[in-house]
Amino acid sequence: MNAEKIPDIIISRLPVYLRALQHMADNGLKTTSSQELGEHVGISAAQIRKDISQFGEFGKQGTGYSIEYLLDKLREILKVDRRWDVIIVGAGDIGHALARYQGFANRGFNVVMIFDKDKSKVGQKIGEFTIEDTANLIEKVKAADIKIAMLTIPAPAAQEIADKLVQAGVKAILNYAPINLNVPKNVKVQYIDPATHLQRMTYYL
Amino acid sequence: MNAEKIPDIIISRLPVYLRALQHMADNGLKTTSSQELGEHVGISAAQIRKDISQFGEFGKQGTGYSIEYLLDKLREILKVDRRWDVIIVGAGDIGHALARYQGFANRGFNVVMIFDKDKSKVGQKIGEFTIEDTANLIEKVKAADIKIAMLTIPAPAAQEIADKLVQAGVKAILNYAPINLNVPKNVKVQYIDPATHLQRMTYYL
Numbered sequence: 001m002n003a004e005k006i007p008d009i010i011i012s013r014l015p016v017y018l019r020a021l022q023h024m025a026d027n028g029l030k031t032t033s034s035q036e037l038g039e040h041v042g043i044s045a046a047q048i049r050k051d052i053s054q055f056g057e058f059g060k061q062g063t064g065y066s067i068e069y070l071l072d073k074l075r076e077i078l079k080v081d082r083r084w085d086v087i088i089v090g091a092g093d094i095g096h097a098l099a100r101y102q103g104f105a106n107r108g109f110n111v112v113m114i115f116d117k118d119k120s121k122v123g124q125k126i127g128e129f130t131i132e133d134t135a136n137l138i139e140k141v142k143a144a145d146i147k148i149a150m151l152t153i154p155a156p157a158a159q160e161i162a163d164k165l166v167q168a169g170v171k172a173i174l175n176y177a178p179i180n181l182n183v184p185k186n187v188k189v190q191y192i193d194p195a196t197h198l199q200r201m202t203y204y205l
Numbered sequence: 206m207n208a209e210k211i212p213d214i215i216i217s218r219l220p221v222y223l224r225a226l227q228h229m230a231d232n233g234l235k236t237t238s239s240q241e242l243g244e245h246v247g248i249s250a251a252q253i254r255k256d257i258s259q260f261g262e263f264g265k266q267g268t269g270y271s272i273e274y275l276l277d278k279l280r281e282i283l284k285v286d287r288r289w290d291v292i293i294v295g296a297g298d299i300g301h302a303l304a305r306y307q308g309f310a311n312r313g314f315n316v317v318m319i320f321d322k323d324k325s326k327v328g329q330k331i332g333e334f335t336i337e338d339t340a341n342l343i344e345k346v347k348a349a350d351i352k353i354a355m356l357t358i359p360a361p362a363a364q365e366i367a368d369k370l371v372q373a374g375v376k377a378i379l380n381y382a383p384i385n386l387n388v389p390k391n392v393k394v395q396y397i398d399p400a401t402h403l404q405r406m407t408y409y410l
Contacts (some may be wrong), residue, residue: 011217015404016396020385023360041385042394079407093302098399100298103383107400108407147410148403172406174399178253178308180225180246188409189247190402191221194379195312197395198291198353199220201232201377202284202313204393205325 010051011078016041017048018074019107025067033064050156080108087141089161090152091116091124091131094176098150099126109148113140117157134161141168148172162189206410215256216283221246222253223279224312230272244296259398285313292346294366295357296329296336301382303355304331314353318345322362339366353377360384367394 020040024032034045034052041048045079055077058070062079075081086109088095099114114126117134124131130139141149149159149170158177165173172188180197181189225245227295229237231273239250239257246253257263257275260282264270280286292316304319319331322339337345346354354375356363363382370378377393380386383401386394 011408012405014408015401016385018404019383019398019401023384039387077408078404079410080404084403084407084410093298093305097298097302098252102401103400104403107404109400109403148406150399171410172403172404173407179223179228180221182244188406190405192397192399192402193224194306194355194397195308195314196220196224197379197397198309198314198377199223199283199312200217200395201287201288201353201379201393203216203282203350205284205289205376 006054010054013041013043013047013051014074014078016043016072017052018078018080021067021071021074025071029062029067032067033062037065057150075108078108082108083110083150084108084147085110085112085144086145086150087112087146088114088150088152089116089134089137089165090176091118091126093119094152095150096126098152099129112144112146115140134164137161137166138164141165141170146170148174150174150176151181152176211259215259218246218248218252218256219279219283221248221251222257222332223276223283223285226272226276226279227311234272236269237272237275239316241269241333280313283313287313288315289313289353290317290349290351291353291355292317292351293319293355293357294339294342294370295319295381296323296326296331297357298329299357301331303357304334317349317351320345339369342366343373346370346375349376350383355379355381356386357381 020037034048038045038048058065058073063121069106088098091114099111113132115127115132115134115137121131122133147170149165151173155177158179162181162183166183174190178193183189239253243250243253263275263278265298293303296319304316318337319334320337320339320342322348326336352375354370356378360382363384367386367388371388371392379395381397383398388394
């Protein structure tokens with residue numbers, strides 16, 4: 001298997017399979033088929049078989065997939081068979097929501113710090129976290145060897161903070177600011193922007 | 206132009222172009238090129254030209270695109286040349302954040318109601334909104350002819366609420382619950398799940 005050769009579009013579907021398989025496991029299921037998984041995720045059985053076969057032989061003709069085995073393999077492929085430390089930059093509404101979100105730990109992530117540049121917020125608590133000053137961002141992120149950040153600040157400040165994150169060694173940014181970020185090719189960005197997502201649906205209305 | 210024939214993947218990129226063009230317009234720019242737009246959004250100039258040409262001839266060889274004209278056309282294509290009423294179901298952290306979010310109005314959306322099933326929340330205010338009882342969801346959504354909903358409730362309750370939304374006539378759901386929804390083919394769902402987005406990046410780390 002050559003990681004460089006798997007198309008991004010396939011990688012983007014694997015977390016969706018992983019999530020659906022985890023739900024099946026939570027409901028006590030032991031095996032599944034590409035048909036059944038396809039019904040859960042709204043993707044054709046043929047596509048699922050093709051996607052999964054990129055990484056080896058995981059199912060047997062006629063007996064389907066062992067859910068636990070496929071979960072282990074997907075976690076390994078996506079590198080969430082470990083726990084990644086993640087920081088949040090921006091202690092606004094979304095930053096608060098993410099800091100309190102309980103759904104990260106069992107999916108490979110551990111929020112460890114939250115930053116804001118607003119001096120009136122610095123030092124305040126969000127659950128177990130104390131909001132830290134963005135002025136110390138580079139130093140703290142470097143010291144803790146953080147590779148992943150969630151950016152929940154207004155658009156005008158986002159590029160400047162992204163530059164600092166890159167400088168500090170961050171390689172993956174989940175960007176909630178409604179603006180495209182310019183980052184080096186070895187840094188990944190994913191975008192969450194509800195208005196963009198809504199506009200992808202209005203076309204069909 | 207036959208709307209049925211444009212691939213989903215192209216439609217999914219149009220809101221990203223729209224957002225970048227709006228930023229350019231906000232910065233006083235009048236024209237752009239597929240190269241320049243491509244640098245903003247991280248998509249090749251060739252892909253952008255191909256995507257936009259699906260809908261007609263918008264640029265002139267050598268002179269590029271008029272930003273205002275392309276904005277108008279993209280808004281028309283995506284049907285955000287009007288204002289869509291949207292409801293929020295779930296008055297938790299994310300529901301609060303969305304209810305207070307200022308970025309919807311200038312992108313075609315207007316939050317009009319927020320619901321929760323928790324009787325201790327019903328009647329409380331979030332900004333200008335009074336939280337309404339999910340028990341009245343179907344009736345209120347039907348009466349106001351709402352077509353779009355954002356679902357910000359825990360996964361176990363999401364399918365049941367999605368069924369009610371469909372019953373009430375909703376045709377587009379932005380789902381923040383970390384679970385795949387089963388809906389009729391004529392109802393669109395977009396998913397926002399930060400853990401899934403993070404897992405799309407850890408593969409590359």
